[in-house]
Amino acid sequence: MKKTRIMITGAAGNMGSETLKLLRNDLAQCELLLFDLDNENSRRKLKEYEEIAGIKVVYGNLLDRKLVYDCVKDSDIVLHIAAFVSPAADEHPEKAMQINYGSAKNIIDSIKKSGHSNSTRFVNIGTIAETGDRMPPIHWGRVGDPIKPSVYDYYAVSKIAAERMVIESGLRYWVSLRQTGIMGPAMSKIQDPIMFHNCLENVLEYVSDRDSGRLMRNLCIKDISGELDEGFWKHIYNIGGGESCRVSTLEMFQVLYGKLGITNLDYVIDRKWFATRNFHGQYYLDSDKLENYLGFRSDSMDYFYQSYLDNLGALVPVAKVVTKLPGGQKLMGAMIKRTLKKEAIKERGTLRFIEDNDIEKIDAYWGSKSNWEAIPSKLSEMKKFINWDKVIKLDHGYDENKPAALLNIDDMKGAATFRGGECLSVDMETGNWTEKLDFKCAFGHTFSASPKLVLEGGHFCPQCERESWNYKERAKREPFFAQVWNPIQGKEDGREYKKIVSELDVLQD
Template sequence: MVKKKRVMITGAAGNMGGETLKFLRNDLAKCELLLFDLDNSTSRQKLKEYERLSGVKVVYGDLLDCDLVYECVKDADIVLHIAAFVSPAADEFPERTMQINYGSAKNIVDSIKKSDRAHVTRFVNIGTIAETGDRMPPIHWGRVGDPLKPSVYDYYAVSKIAAERMVIESGLRYWVSLRQTGIMGPAMSKIEDPIMFHNCLENVLEYVSDRDSGRLMRNLCISDIDGELNEGFWQHIYNIGGGESCRVSTLEMYQVLYGKLGLTNLDYVIDPKWYATRNFHGQYYLDSDKLEEYFHFRRDSIDYFYQNYLDNLGALVPVAKVITKLPGGQKLMGAMIKRTMKKQAVKERGTIRFIEENDIEKIDAYWGSKNNWEAIPAKVSEMKKFADWDKVIKLDHGYDENKPTSQLNLEDIKGAAKFRGGECLSTDMETGNWAGKLDFKCAFDHTFTASPKLMLEGGHFCPQCELESWNYKERAKREPFFAQVWNPIQRKADGREYMKSYQN
């Protein structure tokens, strides 16, 4: 009898992990599941039904517990590392965020190596779209390999960048990093937090549903278990996205959502001055179809989120539709919604709070300057709106991407390093070896080692610059590669250095 493969899922009680579990429970004839999550009432409630299933083991604990992680990982054939400490909570506890998000991934990688299965165990790391940060128009189309630019104060993204770097350079034979986008579903429809005002009105995202995310994870596992997954899939970074039907700007999303309540004039419900104009994250993907070609997981469109939103409002929907049909009804309903939303904007981390307290550091981060904020019109109808959404500005990665990777040599790497404002210090390189580490110096004279894959495919470069501060204005002056994601969306006077407040 063929031995079943063991799949370990971290964060099994979470949003993406829970959906993954729902799909994989139907494949227990092919695999055993080890479900890992924190020991709390929420996790125990969500995983209670799985504790009784044959072929499923539930472990409650902490991923920072090295011994426990090793006991779980040592016999795993596939590890889906989905668990994470996420924003907005993550941004309030920088040190804890780095400990959890970097430390958990490091413990898993170390455990795989300790088990002497580094050449066998599949490790699926979940990264984030937040790694590439603010990509407002006109540079709203992106792909893997673009510069990493986590937004100021986004410690979740910073921790995920550090974890991804470690995974890429780990030496594991079977690793992959999947950068997750915004996950739409019931959880997203219930968000009530100041972070909603950090999402700029003209920001874009290529969302994916919670269900499609779970289907992706399931199809990856079963494809590998069945021996159908091409070896070429591994040792790469991919963007997870729902495709064309899941691409939407924040303003367009509001137009549809409020339109379903009968609100056709957004001036009644949205004050543009409450919304940041930069320093969030999001983009449309030029390369998300790669995962779809492998795993055929897409089923949902953005309409799935709209329906979740309406379901969450419940009986309020027909009431709103009646009110907005009455004379003055749209204005009344809009005022009611604005009052509710303002309660979030005035909280800690809220955009109105930044302005009221004249918090210049926050104002500069989210608008560029106080003058920029003052210039924002008070009405949506008065906004000068971006319209050329289909125009693609494809960023230069600093080397000939038409050249087969098997032919890339030291001169290619030297040129790419120079484009990043630095220098490749190594004097020899095996042609086509993307995994071998080379010596580099960055534009700020920090020295470090990195593989060509980390730099060219991942968009990573100097780890010290990444860990010390957000110093984007100065980096853009010295690094042509990075300037591509800074200069087009910042005014000349905008930008300052922000030190990162955690212990490395």
Template sequence: MSGWQKIVFLTGATGNMGRVTLAELLARSDRFRVRALVRPEDRNHPVVRRFTGRAALEWVWGDLTRYEDVLAGVTGADQVLHIGGMVSPLADRFPELTMQVNVGGARNIVDAIRRSGQADHTALVYIGTVAQTGHRNPPVHWGRTGDPIKISRFDHYAVSKTEAEAIVAQSGLTRWVSLRQTGILHPDMWKIHDPIVFHNPHNGVFEWITVGDSARLAVNTCEDAVPEAFWRGFYNIGGGERMRLVNHQFSRHLAAALGTDMQASTRPNWTGTRNFHGQWYADSDRLEHLVPFRSETMDDFTRQLAAGVPGIVRLLARMFPGAGRRRMEKLARGPGGTLHWIAHDDRARIDAYFGSRAAWDALPAEWGDFVYREPSREVCCLDHGHDADKPIEECSTADLKAAAAFRGGRFAGDAFEPDAPARFACALGHDFSMTPRLYLKGGHWCPTCMTNPDSYDANRARNPFFAQVWPDTD
């Protein structure tokens, strides 16, 4: 504690999750004092205008890529909520900048905590992403932490978040945690007009969470009641059973809130069938048990969304459905859109998102011919090659050897310490160093292969662990 309040350093305060987290922190100003990192060019941002003047808030004008700015926020802080960073779709358009912000920012935070002598005092909450485990189309749509990291092709955001997570998990800090964020439901979703909307398969799945519940979780991790068992772990953020939807079900929720109809504004073959991300979680209740945060449902979200959509928008959608379809088709035919790839015969992206040009040709062009699938709701977990339920403190060299062999590689050491780097070889012969905690509980594997989809076919043939999520057909 610092005096009678904890000092919380918050990044990403102007983003969707960050702004709600900031409001939640300030609502508990009897317990928390907030330092919020905001870029100088955002001094007139609505979030800044809204909260400036609060006694419990201090703005830190700076950038994640500047160590000095991060150090100013970290010094003396009791906890860091690292929510900030570049996200898709912007992150995938500027991959070099994404790496600088997401990876460099995480490294700056860890370095600042350690160099300021706070490694045993300052807690670090890192927000990861469901994108780290890539597309998990049925029948492998049930996931848990420890499943293999798998990056969808062209997903620079997922690469950056995976590398940043490794920095945090191997930081040597006494208290760190990685919370892998799922799809966030927020009131401004109706404003999203980007070709990425065509990348998410209709028959894929998501376990959603509202932005309010995500913010509540982040702030609840700052409370003194958080159990020690929570730290040094990986968790999937999800809303639980009531928030598990097939994507075509969610599209109907969203369309209804906008006063329109999904079938009226799109066609089934405008949307990819693979290479996105999303899963239902077999383990998201574990996080709720340790740090309770769930309070909102899908119905709550759709009511809030409908209330926030201007009446004129809903009226125009009902009166002129053809205009909505033309607008969406123009988006799909524009740069980054699926129909743009088809028109320009972009085989790399066609193969990634559809399997092949022939596979796209075979897709139905009308909704009447589309098959809406309902994947199994019976939990079915992947094999991790060892007892995945065993606490890391109870694991041994035998567990590491079994897990490495199941990955088609080997454990090259002879001792086991959860957070001491160990030597491994991967299925393709690369030697690397990684902590057993990150390897067993985080699902990380060879750093050379893990973030390189070009290696996935070769790994499938030699790595049974990975082959479970990279089948011959999808």
């Protein structure tokens, strides 16, 4: 009997390698096709798999249409994990779009060309960055909330375009899993200016690298065994580790530095170095949906904290001794602070934005120069948010208590109006979430989209998404979008930022 072939893109990456570690134990039920770039890193990480029966390793580029087709045509499940991620994606926007959108397009086109549109399972990995900045008090979110990539976040922009394509692909078996921050050894080693973009009161519901791999493995094996409910497919889900993985950035620092014996963070953190908006993150109201299907959670934030200590190695006991001495916390804090400043002053660093008086970036990350100037330097003087458990559930513009099978044209007209636009279609098949309808947005652009894309995905006008970050004006015209802008922006904050690339720039056949 033919075994199920599972293709894993980005097999040498963080999430891909964890998936591979587990699936290699299931070769009695499946065979694996591992795909990654042909470079020293990939070959080193995948070398041990090259001679294992039931595993085929392919080195190449996902933009090579013929190679992708040759791999996809005989694959039953495609786990598309590979991506060009931030911060590199933000430095090379065109490359990010070419890879993240182009690779997904090549895979979908290959599935269709192979004649397997009704059988191949396509698992797309999206990102929490698609919904962008969700600072308190709107820090609880769910699928269907407005799509809102942070300014300059071209990784998110490219993933949004790819997800839109996946949802509207017409494939029978697709799913888009929006990945959150992946904690583990790799995250514990990050030294990059992007760390200062992550606001101190930002929150994330992380997931571990190991649990991410377990999620992918369980999805495949449950599907192969027939345990995975048919209703799992054709939906968007948030990947999250649950309650034990929910943490604010400040709380994370308190725990990490606390393990070194530093209890006064004034010695370590300069409040003015950290952005106050324009990152991404939220606690999930709906991440249990994926857990209920796939049962993948096992790790808590303690796994990351231990990874951090393991990365520091012999420095940990030294720090613990020093911080117990008189003036030791101040000394150790000053040493750490000097190291942090080296990152903050680099290109893309927040301190660089201030020193260069880069007003556009200052406005993006603080709202205005005056907002930044008003920030106290001492963390202890910071007014801290405390209502973390309070949930402000966003309105999606239609009756969500109504059975999905009863969705009709009136629901769609109301949803379009709530989005500042209009549903131009005069009828629809009741309960049909996949047939495209015609819309006009608040800026007069016309487009077609399915109820699935609009209501479940939170997407709307593709032209507005392609052209710019124009959030202040959108919030004036779109009540739906205003919910994620007005609560965290000052009345005078906001400007339009033109985008320099869209999916229309990706090379086509």
